[in-house]
Amino acid sequence: MTDLLEAFWAYERALMADDLEAMDALFAPGPATLRGDADGLVVGHDAIAAFRRSRGGAPPRTVLEVHVTPVDDDHALVVAITAPAGGGRGQQTQLWRRTDGVWQVVVAHVAVPAPALDPRVWRVVGDPLVPTTVDDGPLAGETVAVKDLYAVAGHRVGAGNPTWLAEARVEIAHAPVVQALLDAGASLRGIARTDELAYSLAGTNAHHGTPPNPAAPARIPGGSSSGSATAVALGHAGIGLGTDTGGSVRVPAAYQGLWGLRTTHGAISRDGLVPLAPSFDAVGWLTHTPELLARVGDVLLPDAEPRPVPAVVVVPELVALARPDVAAAVTRHAETMGATPESWDLTDLASWRAAFATWQAWEAWRAHGDWLDGRLDVLGPDVRGRFETASRVGEAEAEEARALCAVAGEVVRERVGDRVVVLPSASSVAPALGSDLGVVREATQLLTCLAGLGGLPALSVPLTTDDRLPTGACLLAAPGRDRDLLSLVSDGA
Known part of the structure; x- marks a missing residue:
């Protein structure tokens, strides 16, 4: 299988050069292509391509051995032993398929030496x-x-x-x-x-x-x-x-x-x-x-007297702020809790979120501005951008935001009352690595700012979407009802 080995070495060269176009061409198209490592399994050619774009290249390594086991005329298993530049031994296992005379990877698994400490975590x-x-x-x-x-x-x-x-x-x-x-x-x-x-x-x-x-x-x-x-x-x-x-x-x-x-x-x-x-x-x-x-x-938590099981309500207008897959999962969970739908007027929500962000920025700069002044470049781009914005918030703008946050907090506490309110914990499932996160952040903060404005306890319950991706339903309650939220979920587990 000389042509297979040629394809294998072409992939290896592309990997070391971070040639994304060549690697994409050497992986089979379609939703069934698989690529796994210690961080998990990535499913589908497009998802694998997005993963490669986000990681900034693979660590350098040397291929020490290559073993080929034919499965049939158009399929073969290739196992390579590698030596990472940082030491140790790795192993790469690939299932290749030939279609119209072209070999492509349909399944790949990469094993590298486990770090003594994962510095990302x-x-x-x-x-x-x-x-x-x-x-x-x-x-x-x-x-x-x-x-x-x-x-x-x-x-x-x-x-x-x-x-x-x-x-x-x-x-x-x-x-x-x-x-x-x-x-x-x-x-x-x-x-x-x-x-x-x-x-x-x-x-x-x-x-x-x-x-x-x-x-x-x-x-x-x-x-x-x-x-x-x-x-x-x-x-x-x-x-x-x-x-x-x-x-x-x-x-x-x-x-x-x-x-x-x-x-x-x-x-x-x-x-x-x-x-x-x-x-x-x-x-x-x-x-x-x-x-x-x-x-x-x-x-x-501080001690608190047990209280009756609170009524549970779900606000369709809040659920609709999430993407459809998340909204469907949260709606199903609300139904299992016996939640009663309740309509809220969200006309002021966007201005509340903006006020939350402005007052948060003002306080963040008050907390860290002295340390950051003149050296914002010690921060990564995203966080640096937020602190740069925070540094420009004026006192009058901050006071206006603080006042609106106080009003919003009163309204949120009044609407929640002595019930539990069900809403999405985030506006979407976890975005793919390397994607633009600005829109997702703003959409999620429309939901998450409510607990902050009201000073409320908020408990996230794990759910899954129809595509089997994790998401969450958030349970909001009145200030001080943390233990009631915990009892509600632990008694029902």
């Missing part, structure tokens, strides 16, 4: 990094991925930025929320990556790379609690401790098929936490199960 990790302080407790045996905004004694806070990390002091005490988890029997697995200063919903850190999304390969993980979410999704930790200002727990939960809770604003201490916008910042966490989500709540 973790800044530092241990076994454990910090042991529990007790022999037992309600979280005994559980491990925590701590978002790199919280103080961990003996470590610096990196906030997703290398310059920030280099200038940070070593913390002498744990943030209270971290200490509470340790005192409940959990141990810290490590400090997980975050988007820079938590000012993003994407999870695409310009310095450290994008954590994988094992539930939706070749798609973004969601941010800014991206590392904590991916650590849980990969099974590296049971609990992902994050923060949620404008959706940074709810969005990665939806994108990665996890349970996630943003707590009532101010319900849990934010001491020892690098702020973004204190008027909206809230502690949150992610887990694989509602039971563990609730156990963490039992440890961290």
Whole structure:
């Protein structure tokens, strides 16, 4: 099969040269072509091509051995042993098919040496990094991925930025929320990556790379609690401790098929936490199960008297803000909860979202402007653009936005009342790597800003679309009803 080997070596040359056109031509067209690696399986020629465009080239390697096993006249299995430039041994397995005399890959799997530490997910990790302080407790045996905004004694806070990390002091005490988890029997697995200063919903850190999304390969993980979410999704930790200002727990939960809770604003201490916008910042966490989500709540949330099971409503106008596949999944879930449809006038929602973004920007610059002034170039392009905008917000504009946020918060709390409101956690499934995220961000913030404006607890329930992609339904409740939300989902699990 001389012509097959010629095609194999042509692909290898194209791969090392990052010749996207040549690689696309050597992979079979159509929706059944497969490409897999440790981050997951990418299905379909077009999705594979998009993945290649987003990754910026493959790591250099040398092919050491090539083995060909014919299946029939027009199909053959090719296995190659490779030596990555960074060391170790890799293996590439491909099923090739000949059509009209042309060989193309129909299935490919790439195996490379596993890193001791995946720097896209973790800044530092241990076994454990910090042991529990007790022999037992309600979280005994559980491990925590701590978002790199919280103080961990003996470590610096990196906030997703290398310059920030280099200038940070070593913390002498744990943030209270971290200490509470340790005192409940959990141990810290490590400090997980975050988007820079938590000012993003994407999870695409310009310095450290994008954590994988094992539930939706070749798609973004969601941010800014991206590392904590991916650590849980990969099974590296049971609990992902994050923060949620404008959706940074709810969005990665939806994108990665996890349970996630943003707590009532101010319900849990934010001491020892690098702020973004204190008027909206809230502690949150992610887990694989509602039971563990609730156990963490039992440890961290203030005591509250149990209340009757709240009525559940769904707002079709909010659901319609999501793309049809997400809207259909959320509508089905609302029906299973017995939710009653309720119409809301959303005429003011766009202006509320704009006010939220402006006041968030004002507070973000108040928090970090002194440090960033004159060196915005230490930030990646997306986050730098947001801080550049934030630096230009004037006091009058900020005050107008703050006043509108206050009015909007009152309206949101009144509309939610003492019920649970069902809406989408994000406007779409996780976008593909390398896609334009601006429109998705704005559409999602129309949904996520409601909890921030009202200071509400918001719980993301994992769902799947008809295309089997993860998404989420968000349950909103009145301030202080965090435990009621947790009981609602854990009792029904």
